[in-house]
Amino acid sequence: MVKLIYKPVEREKVSVKIANQIKSLIVEGKLKPGEILPPEKELTKFFNVSRPSLREALNSLKGMGFLDTNQSNRIIIKSLVSEKIFSPLDYFLREDLENVFQLIEVRKAIETWNAYFAAKRATLEDIARIEHSIESMKKVIEEGKSPPARQDADFHLSIAMATHNKIQEHMMFTIWDILLEYFGKYYRILRNEEDILRQHFEIVEAIKQKDSDLARKKIFDHLDGAESRIKEFIEFEKTQDSKHH
Numbered sequence: 001m002v003k004l005i006y007k008p009v010e011r012e013k014v015s016v017k018i019a020n021q022i023k024s025l026i027v028e029g030k031l032k033p034g035e036i037l038p039p040e041k042e043l044t045k046f047f048n049v050s051r052p053s054l055r056e057a058l059n060s061l062k063g064m065g066f067l068d069t070n071q072s073n074r075i076i077i078k079s080l081v082s083e084k085i086f087s088p089l090d091y092f093l094r095e096d097l098e099n100v101f102q103l104i105e106v107r108k109a110i111e112t113w114n115a116y117f118a119a120k121r122a123t124l125e126d127i128a129r130i131e132h133s134i135e136s137m138k139k140v141i142e143e144g145k146s147p148p149a150r151q152d153a154d155f156h157l158s159i160a161m162a163t164h165n166k167i168q169e170h171m172m173f174t175i176w177d178i179l180l181e182y183f184g185k186y187y188r189i190l191r192n193e194e195d196i197l198r199q200h201f202e203i204v205e206a207i208k209q210k211d212s213d214l215a216r217k218k219i220f221d222h223l224d225g226a227e228s229r230i231k232e233f234i235e236f237e238k239t240q241d242s243k244h245h
Contacts, residue, residue: 018057029166033173115215118162126162147187
């Protein structure tokens with residue numbers, strides 16, 4: 001008698017089908033890191049399923065690390081890059097301001113290529129997203145209430161999204177909180193928002209012109225200038241400290 005090696009085919013659960021569909025959309029880049037999913041009521045209509053099946057699918061995706069819940073209790077798309085990679089980096093940057101130069105070196109490597117490929121691949125929707133972040137930054141500067149750190153971080157993230165490289169995009173999203181803290185400290189130190197805004201306009205203009213080399217150069221010059229000004233500030237602080245001692 002031949003030993004049976006086959007198993008009966010089981011009908012796939014509805015929750016598994018929902019989870020697979022959402023997972024595919026994330027992997028394909030159609031659902032972006034940080035994007036908020038519609039409320040459960042809307043999702044049940046979209047999928048034409050019951051709420052228990054939907055919740056089972058969402059909980060499954062949370063367990064796999066594809067979804068998370070934000071402070072407003074809304075479900076968001078989570079970055080595919082592990083947060084554990086960056087927690088030591090976060091501590092490293094907090095410990096010493098001079099460590100930020102190593103972050104800038106890495107940003108030069110990543111973001112110059114982001115700008116290069118964004119100039120080649122950006123859609124009209126991508127351009128609109130980048131320009132919106134600049135306009136938001138301009139508005140915050142004009143109001144003068146707080147530094148436009150969040151808007152600046154959004155600008156750089158928007159360029160990464162315009163590369164249509166899912167790994168680049170998820171990496172930038174994962175270090176977004178680190179960038180946000182860096183930008184907040186940077187603006188408090190230097191207060192040169194107008195210069196940064198002008199540089200952002202030049203970068204997006206190069207992307208709109210589909211001039212990859214110019215876009216890469218503009219963002220390199222932007223980061224290089226930031227590096228030089230922070231070095232000047234640190235040297236000034238050291239001089240002041242030596243005078244007081």
